[in-house]
Amino acid sequence: MAFPPEAITARLAEYAVTTNPANWPDSVRREALRSFFNVVGCMIGGARHGMVDIADKTLGAFAGAPQATLFGCGRKSDVLHASLINGLASSIYSFDDTHEVAVVHPSGPIAAAVLALAESRPVSGEDLLTAFALGVEMTCRLCLGTTVPPADGSFAWSGTGITMSFGAAAAAGRMLRLDTQRMRVAMGLALSEASGFRAMHGTATVAFMPAHGGQMGLRAALLAERGFTAGLNGLEGKSGYLSVFCTKPDIDALAGGLGERFELLRNTYKAYPCGIVIQPIIDACLKLRQDHRPDPDKIAGVAIQASPGAMALCNNRDPKDEMQAHVSLHHWTAVAFIRGTARIVDMDTETAVKDPALMAFQRKVEATLDPTLAGDQTEVTITMTDGTRHVCRIEHAIGSKLNPMSDADLERKFTGLAEPVVGAPRTRELIDRTWGVGSLADAGELARAAA
């Protein structure tokens, strides 16, 4: 590594404060915009989810002056509340994005934080995108540098949970134009609130953890701006983040090649509203359905060769509610074969999870661990009642880095998310405005348009 460990926080803070996006490759600015576009759609699409509504109503009772837009809601709230609620909406359907290697979904809470802040501290769309890209970069690097599974025990931590406050602090701190010293304070305070573990899997708290991290990162930057104090070496300091969250930090992944290597370029966008490791399975099932048009009643069994991640997180034959259905590979397999779709409405508790046809089909699905499979791979075999077998192998799921979502794919995804919430005309307008955010003189315009 190119610099001593004791300078890690300072180095990252200095980069966050001083990096000039004019020096970034065009590809970085483009991927930042795609990440941002993708997650704004998710934010609007999740706005009316029941759990988002509970959080908004419960905590909105304590919210302050309406400065920041609650996306898709037609209302404003205070900046910190909007950051939390929009962040929650962005990931409530697990439909957001995923870094190709780190187990982290970086964009939603970062976007929520900078968008909320933009409505109280006017900023250009370009500066907003810079802050967003920086936050995503910091979150991905922190996750890569500290919690890449299967490092010792690290899988129990929620990678997205424990890295989000740091990225959000960097993003908000950049927008607030903190100096390096105050950026270090913001980072230290945010890191001291890093939290989240996987025992919350299959509940709304999975989406709450990163939303919370985003809100806390924003709060930390605001406090640092005003002179609150925190340890300046939050990452590498004695008894700091690195010492508690990992046994062997990868310092180069965390803080090497800043401004040269961009983890943001390895961000990917989900094609289906479910756990990332289920995506190849849905691909395979939809392909088998398209190619062979099997009558679901005549499918005797579905054998799924599943990656370690899919087995660890999504091997649940009997989801009890929507949040569990999100992350049940059995559920999505049944949906794919019976409905030929994999949409948000396909996991609604009232209809999908109680659908007898789905429940019956789930019993025919058997997942087996194949430790050689990557998270974007699977092999699915269906056996018909007459003994016929069909096999589909997916090497790279749609949306993975080697089979990426095109801009047109992202637009279709945005449309599917936003139309049920804000209607078709407004969706079209929002698509254009979001693609064009970089040229807005006041980024708050976008947020206001998304009300």
Added chain:
Amino acid sequence: MAFPPEAITARLAEYAVTTNPANWPDSVRREALRSFFNVVGCMIGGARHGMVDIADKTLGAFAGAPQATLFGCGRKSDVLHASLINGLASSIYSFDDTHEVAVVHPSGPIAAAVLALAESRPVSGEDLLTAFALGVEMTCRLCLGTTVPPADGSFAWSGTGITMSFGAAAAAGRMLRLDTQRMRVAMGLALSEASGFRAMHGTATVAFMPAHGGQMGLRAALLAERGFTAGLNGLEGKSGYLSVFCTKPDIDALAGGLGERFELLRNTYKAYPCGIVIQPIIDACLKLRQDHRPDPDKIAGVAIQASPGAMALCNNRDPKDEMQAHVSLHHWTAVAFIRGTARIVDMDTETAVKDPALMAFQRKVEATLDPTLAGDQTEVTITMTDGTRHVCRIEHAIGSKLNPMSDADLERKFTGLAEPVVGAPRTRELIDRTWGVGSLADAGELARAAA
């Protein structure tokens, strides 16, 4: 242990929901009141600290309708903001309380949470005290059961930080009369936000971490009340709290003997506004000064035999600001010999930390590790310029369990904290009201009196 590990969260939640304080020993109710009394004084005494002011002003800009009193401020704010700010005030001077064995300062953020809640959901003083006692009990048990140093690496975590949200969720959940299922949700959500590590030592974030935990526990209980979902086995569930925060949980300490053994009874109250491990050193220095009246200029050296905790946390000869002075044993040794006191004003940045006499004296203080010493023990030797030596050994610092603060001591402490903030007549009134909180029909009265 009396029950299987898989039932720990459920067992604690059931206890929190159903325990009847009429069945608690009188000693528990009495110590709960003493803990509460002590920390209300701390809350008022810290209300005008510069860092509390920064946090209040910065985050107050986003606060909602004024329902809950900011202690010692003459203003109200929303319930969640008041919980944070009062919790921060309670521990900003490190003057609060400490469980005899666990490294945790349990009362401030719990008291802040239930007091804030009491102003929006009227509750009797007795019920408030019950909720408070329960929260303190849960926090102490969680800390004891998981992070008792010197367990592997656990010293890097802030015991108070990572256990506070759990206790606050239990306390607030009790006040909200959650059922066991929702109490488990509150606990799970709160645990998922558990955070804090010691790299923040010597900064305002040390006090912010537990205040944050208290606020998050309260928020979790409010969300659980409205039906938000979280993992029900937050403690023992796969990839849950116990798996990430400790290598060998002590299940009996955590969840054994509920309703029979009360950790609250082992709470102690600080006699001086500084790190708990400095307290015996101040005792010794003040005793030496009283017994021998040494001229500070004629003291050639002060040799301090220090406990492992004092060496690890407080061996700082050259504190740069007030937050560092809090936890510098050199600073307090100098103050004790030069001023014969150990008060809040003795660590004010503008005066104390820049006092040339203190700075010169600090250079004469040398601390040496004595691994056989407990946290409430020390031996201090002064050597005069003429070669005379005086030794003082402290077996149990004032305020430790075997040398406890009397009720009268606690009143003097309360007076010293509150008078500079709210004046003498109001302080007297508050002392009476706080001792009498258990008989208030509406606990909110106390909070309003403390404005």
